[in-house]
Amino acid sequence: MIRFDTVNKYFGDFHVLKNINLEINKGEVVVVIGPSGSGKSTMLRCINRLETITDGELTVNDLKVNDKKTDINQLRRNIGMVFQHFYLYPHKTVLENITTAPMKVLKQSKEEAEKVARYYLEKVGIPEKADSYPSQLSGGQQQRVAIARGLAMKPEIMLFDEPTSALDPEMIGEVLDVMKALAKEGMTMVVVTHEMGFAREVADRIIFMDHGQILEQGKPADFYANPKEERARLFLSRILNH
Amino acid sequence: MDIAGALSVDHLKFLADGFKLTLYVAFISIVLSFIIGIVFGTLRYANIPFLSKVVAVIVETIRNLPLLLIIFFIFFALPEVGLKLSPTVAAIAALTVFESAMLAEIVRSGLNSIDKGQIEAARSSGLTYIQTLVSIVMPQALRRMVPPIVSQFISLLKDTSLCVIIALPEFMHNAQIIYAQNINFIIPIFVVVAFMYFIVNYCLSLIARRLESRQA
Numbered sequence: 421m422i423r424f425d426t427v428n429k430y431f432g433d434f435h436v437l438k439n440i441n442l443e444i445n446k447g448e449v450v451v452v453i454g455p456s457g458s459g460k461s462t463m464l465r466c467i468n469r470l471e472t473i474t475d476g477e478l479t480v481n482d483l484k485v486n487d488k489k490t491d492i493n494q495l496r497r498n499i500g501m502v503f504q505h506f507y508l509y510p511h512k513t514v515l516e517n518i519t520t521a522p523m524k525v526l527k528q529s530k531e532e533a534e535k536v537a538r539y540y541l542e543k544v545g546i547p548e549k550a551d552s553y554p555s556q557l558s559g560g561q562q563q564r565v566a567i568a569r570g571l572a573m574k575p576e577i578m579l580f581d582e583p584t585s586a587l588d589p590e591m592i593g594e595v596l597d598v599m600k601a602l603a604k605e606g607m608t609m610v611v612v613t614h615e616m617g618f619a620r621e622v623a624d625r626i627i628f629m630d631h632g633q634i635l636e637q638g639k640p641a642d643f644y645a646n647p648k649e650e651r652a653r654l655f656l657s658r659i660l661n662h
Numbered sequence: 663m664d665i666a667g668a669l670s671v672d673h674l675k676f677l678a679d680g681f682k683l684t685l686y687v688a689f690i691s692i693v694l695s696f697i698i699g700i701v702f703g704t705l706r707y708a709n710i711p712f713l714s715k716v717v718a719v720i721v722e723t724i725r726n727l728p729l730l731l732i733i734f735f736i737f738f739a740l741p742e743v744g745l746k747l748s749p750t751v752a753a754i755a756a757l758t759v760f761e762s763a764m765l766a767e768i769v770r771s772g773l774n775s776i777d778k779g780q781i782e783a784a785r786s787s788g789l790t791y792i793q794t795l796v797s798i799v800m801p802q803a804l805r806r807m808v809p810p811i812v813s814q815f816i817s818l819l820k821d822t823s824l825c826v827i828i829a830l831p832e833f834m835h836n837a838q839i840i841y842a843q844n845i846n847f848i849i850p851i852f853v854v855v856a857f858m859y860f861i862v863n864y865c866l867s868l869i870a871r872r873l874e875s876r877q878a
Contacts (some may be wrong), residue, residue: 468786497788507783511801522795566783573787595828 421446421608422467422577427476429462436462438632441545448577449609451619451640457653460612461581463629466497467610468579480577497525500570503580506555506562508569508633514541515550518569526573533572540568544598558589567598578602580611614657620644628652668847669854671818673840677851680836681858687753687832688819694754695761695818696811703764703769704795717766724763730824732756737828753822761818768814772807773799812870816863833858 422444427638429437444450452460453527454646465471466478467564469485469492470494478485483495505608508517522528541547546557546562554562571579580599584592596618603609603622613619619626619640628636636649647653714775740747748815776799784794799866823834835851837855841847 470782470786496786499786501783501786503779503783505779507777507779507804509780510800511805517726521784521789524793524797525788569787586741662763 421448421480421481422610423477424463424466424600425477425479426459427466427473427478430469430474434641436561436632437466437473440634441576442634444608444610446608447505447606448624449603449607449611449622449633450625450627451617451623452610452612452629453614453616453655454635458629459632460629464581464610464612467577468496468501470501474597493525497573498575498577500567500573500575500578502566502570502578502580503584504561504585506554506559506566508562508565510554513551513553514546514557514565517554517565518572521569523571537568537573540571541565543571543601545594546570558591559587560594561564563591563595564598566601567595577608577610580609580613582612582614584613584615606608616644616656628655630655663836663849664846665850666843667844668840673847673851676831676836677854679715680831680833682824683750684819685831685862687750687825688822688829690754691757691761691822692815692816694758695765696779699746699757699765700769702766704773704800706766707770707773708791708795708856710775721763721766724759725767727760729756729821731759731798732760733824733828748826749828752828753825753830753832756825757818757821760821761814764814764817767806768810769803770804770831772810775806775838776802809870812866812873816866819863819866820859 422442422517424440424442425439427437428435431656434606436573440463442463454460454465462471466473466481467485472589473486480495480499483490485495490497508514509520512520515537519528519530519533520539522533523530534661537546537551541550544567546564548563549557549561549565554565557565561657567578567583587595592615595620596615599609599611599618600622623640625637626640627634628643628647628649636643636647636652642653644656647656700715702721706714706721708714733753736747736750736756736759737752739750780798780802781794785791788825789798822830822832825832826835826838827833833855837851841851
């Protein structure tokens with residue numbers, strides 16, 4: 421479904437992604453971990469072309485993401501994205517936040533879009549916040565709205581870029597619960613996170629990145645029990661024993 | 663000082679005529695420069711190849727010229743190339759040109775102040791660049807722009823008095839004619855003139871404050 425074929429990316433002289441080869445299948449939950457600055461987020465952001473790749477080939481559903489002929493807006497409506505800092509629209513209510521893209525991009529009627537929005541708000545557990553503004557919500561609630569906003573486009577793929585890193589510890593659980601439920605329903609998910617418990621429980625595959633390379637990947641049980649790479653071992657010991 | 667003589671009915675009527683023209687010229691210029699300012703500011707913000715550069719050159723040139731020079735140019739220089747404008751039209755044209763450039767910069771910096779993450783969130787949901795600009799970036803930016811835009815409008819209203827130099831019969835111009843007749847009229851007339859400018863501009867700032875507190 422998502423395929424990186426010897427993808428490289430540079431920011432100026434800085435080689436951010438080095439020869440990335442990766443294939444993600446439909447329904448798979450892939451968790452990307454690694455030290456900060458290792459290129460995890462950049463790799464994720466290439467998938468919906470928030471970043472462009474320098475060379476190699478990246479396809480989503482056999483469509484070349486960086487091809488000029490590819491209608492990027494068409495591609496993006498099929499890929500939901502959740503950001504570390506939520507990026508809800510502060511001037512719109514929760515309901516309007518969720519209905520904007522379905523109405524403008526999918527040309528849904530207001531009634532239809534609101535029905536869908538309320539369904540997903542129910543699903544993320546905050547139906548009563550439909551008419552609130554983002555500033556009236558806690559961080560965890562805002563992030564759940566952001567997830568509902570992504571889901572309302574009925575995407576095939578959801579990308580999560582450190583979705584819990586900006587949250588107070590007591591709010592992380594509520595967001596992870598929503599993501600776990602989503603994974604169980606068979607959504608294709610690519611998640612950049614430091615939440616090792618979540619990775620262990622939900623991921624089909626863990627990808628460890630460092631210095632722009634994928635150093636190791638495998639099933640969570642194998643990876644955590646017996647990381648092969650020295651750097652992965654070091655990273656895990658730092659993150660788990662503190 | 664001759665207060666009764668200065669503020670005779672005829673004089674007050676004459677002042678009122680001037681004041682009406684001041685408000686008229688300011689109002690038309692505000693509406694026109696607001697529209698042009700939004701368009702130019704957005705074009706410069708949007709980084710369109712070539713076009714944004716052209717707009718930038720125009721805006722920077724005008725912004726760095728004195729308004730007085732622009733008024734002179736439009737009223738005295740344009741007739742030399744065959745474009746003769748009445749004082750009222752020349753005043754509106756000069757104020758619009760100048761204030762559009764000032765507003766364009768306010769609009770551009772307002773748009774720039776919106777977090778790039780807002781744009782990424784909107785674009786990643788499939789909205790086009792234009793849709794993102796119109797329904798996500800611009801509404802947020804406009805709220806932030808209210809205070810600087812209103813102070814620009816206040817400047818504009820005060821700057822209409824510069825049109826004295828092209829004999830536009832506006833408020834300041836008519837006031838001058840009255841106090842030029844008699845030195846004892848100067849202080850009363852100045853007080854009235856100052857008071858009127860203050861009232862209108864103060865109302866504008868009150869409106870701005872209302873708009874500002876409503877969004878908070």
